[in-house]
Amino acid sequence: MRCHYEVLGVSQRATDSDLKKAYRQMALVWHPDKNPDNMEEAKVQFQLIQAAYDTLSDPQERAFYDRNRESILRGKASGSDPKPETVDLFEYFSSQCYSGFNDSEKGFYTIYRQVFEKIAAKDMQYMDDEEEIIIPDFGSSDTDLEDVAEFYGYWSSYCTSMDFHWADEFDIREAQRMGRWVEKEN
Structure with missing residues (x-):
C-alpha cells in the first residue's frame, strides 16, 4: 500500500484546493483513455489516485487516515512475526x-x-x-x-517507539469507514 499523499504528490499539509489540483493533474496523466499502450498499469494507477483523493478530500476520512497512517501503510501483519518478541518486566x-x-x-x-x-x-x-x-x-x-x-x-519521561498494531483486534485498513469504533475497540 502506498501513502495517499505520495500517490497525489502533495504534502500532508495540503489544502483542499491543492488536493483537487493534484488529483486533476494525476488523473489526466493516468486516465486509462489517455494510456491505450499501457492500459493495465494506467488502470491500477488511476484507481490508486481515485482512492487517495476520495479519502483525503473527505475531512473525516482524512482525519482518520492521518491518525492511523502508519498502521494503514504497515498493516496488521507487517513483519514475518505478527507479534514481536517483547521484554517481560x-x-x-x-x-x-x-x-x-x-x-x-x-x-x-x-x-x-x-x-x-x-x-x-x-x-x-x-x-x-x-x-x-x-x-x-x-x-x-x-x-x-x-x-x-x-x-x-x-x-x-520515556515513551516507547514500538508499534503495537499486532495487538489490535481489527485490521485498520479493512475498517476505514468504521474508524472511530475500530479505534475505540483497538
Missing part, C-alpha cells in the same frame, strides 16, 4: 531477581543494566533512522551523579 519488580547491591553477575546494577539495555535495543528497532537519540546507560555502583540524573531524566 514482571519478574524485575521483585528484589528476588538480584542478589546484593553490587556489580556482580547477579547483582542489582548488572541485572537492571541488562533490562534497560534490552528495552532500549528493542525500542531502537522502531525508531526512525533519522532520529539521533542516545539512550543513557543504567550505570554501575560507582556511576557519577550527573550520569544518574541523565538516566532518570530520560527514563522518567
Whole structure:
C-alpha cells in the first residue's frame, strides 16, 4: 500500500484546493483513455489516485487516515512475526531477581543494566533512522551523579517507539469507514 499523499504528490499539509489540483493533474496523466499502450498499469494507477483523493478530500476520512497512517501503510501483519518478541518486566519488580547491591553477575546494577539495555535495543528497532537519540546507560555502583540524573531524566519521561498494531483486534485498513469504533475497540 502506498501513502495517499505520495500517490497525489502533495504534502500532508495540503489544502483542499491543492488536493483537487493534484488529483486533476494525476488523473489526466493516468486516465486509462489517455494510456491505450499501457492500459493495465494506467488502470491500477488511476484507481490508486481515485482512492487517495476520495479519502483525503473527505475531512473525516482524512482525519482518520492521518491518525492511523502508519498502521494503514504497515498493516496488521507487517513483519514475518505478527507479534514481536517483547521484554517481560514482571519478574524485575521483585528484589528476588538480584542478589546484593553490587556489580556482580547477579547483582542489582548488572541485572537492571541488562533490562534497560534490552528495552532500549528493542525500542531502537522502531525508531526512525533519522532520529539521533542516545539512550543513557543504567550505570554501575560507582556511576557519577550527573550520569544518574541523565538516566532518570530520560527514563522518567520515556515513551516507547514500538508499534503495537499486532495487538489490535481489527485490521485498520479493512475498517476505514468504521474508524472511530475500530479505534475505540483497538
